[in-house]
Amino acid sequence: MWFKNLKLYALTQALEITEEDLEEKLAEFVFRPCGSQDMATMGFTSPFNQGKTLLHSANGRIWITLKKQERLLPSVVVNAELAEKVAQIEAETGSSVGKKAQQDMKQEIIHRLLPMAFTKNSFIHGFISTKDNLVVVDASADGKAEAFLAMLRKAMGSLPVVPLARQSVQAHLTEWLQGKDLPKDVVILEEAELKALEEDGAVLRCKNQDLGSEEIINHIQSGKVVQKLAVEWDETLSALIQEDLTIKRLKFSDVMHEQNADIPKDQVAARLDANFALMSGEIVRFAERLKEIFTLNADD
Incomplete structure (x- = not known):
């Protein structure tokens, strides 16, 4: 896990x-x-x-x-049966079915179909x-x-x-792309999302892109800031860091995965225990490093 x-x-x-x-x-x-x-x-x-x-x-x-x-229980199924029932009643009575009656009928259909879902x-x-x-x-x-x-x-x-972060870290991420204050244990990869500061500002999504290129620097100089940035940390893991410090697409290195490879696959509990101990330890170490990098403090 x-x-x-x-x-x-x-x-x-x-x-x-x-x-x-x-x-x-x-x-x-x-x-x-x-x-x-x-x-x-x-x-x-x-x-x-x-x-x-x-x-x-x-x-x-x-x-x-x-x-x-x-x-x-897909709404399309419920609505189709409701429409069929309403059409039948209207055809038989010659009068339209009101909203309240339709709502009651819909609840009856849900009540009947739910146990079979x-x-x-x-x-x-x-x-x-x-x-x-x-x-x-x-x-x-x-x-x-x-x-x-x-x-x-x-x-x-x-x-x-x-x-952990109650303020945006986009300023730090933007500075990293400008070659400023990049931590020695962080390597910038080839994916980022930049956004103009206006409320409906343009969004630039980059993949397989040299983020140190003149093109990207020009976007930053024109006022765009980094919302997401793919990085590798300490040769241990890679991830996409968002401006609110949400970490997405977390991947651990092969070296990490190989540490518990000697545990037989049929020993499921032992593998889960060892993998959790290893993974959670690295996540805590990563979180502590993020606190240092972004000067995060719970009392702020």
Whole structure:
């Protein structure tokens, strides 16, 4: 299990909770499958899928998984049946069906079809590093990250976190493309997104592009700033850094993946444990480095 995106949050105060207590609190919100009339359900499940515990810990970093199940009932199916039923009634009675009656009919159709609808499962993974006062969610969008934090907050009673970066880092990213203050352990790759500062300003997306070229520098000098930038860090990982410090398309190097290659594939739990310990350790190290690079402080 290797995270692909990162939403990074700082704990504003230390968590005074044991793993045993946290397990009990998560158990109160354990995942349950959709009932016949549930559109969706959400709850905590084992990070190991078949495991019995609702969390997994390695070196003080606690891995938690939120599972969501949704019933797939396409609106086009409901609306088609509704239209057919309305047309039939209007043909038989010679009068139109009002909006309130149509809404009631629609609810009846949903109620009847919902138990027969297929279900779709999705997972949101995250971990808490208590000793580093850090919470990490494997999500590319705010909505998924907030859903994870909200459920965790509901289970724990409180979760005092703020985004690791509460101000845009676009000025730093833009300076890097101008050759200013680029950290020695950061290598700029060939992908970026630049945007003009006006509200409806032009957006320039670059792929497989020499970002040090005169063309790109001219765009920056004309007023565009960097919204996203692909980088490699410390020969360990590559990622797309966004101006709000969301990390997308996270990829770990082959050297990282090879470190646990000697664990037999049939030892699933052992591989998951080793990979999580390795991955989460590097993510914490990366997050600490980002705090240094962008001078981030939870008290700011």
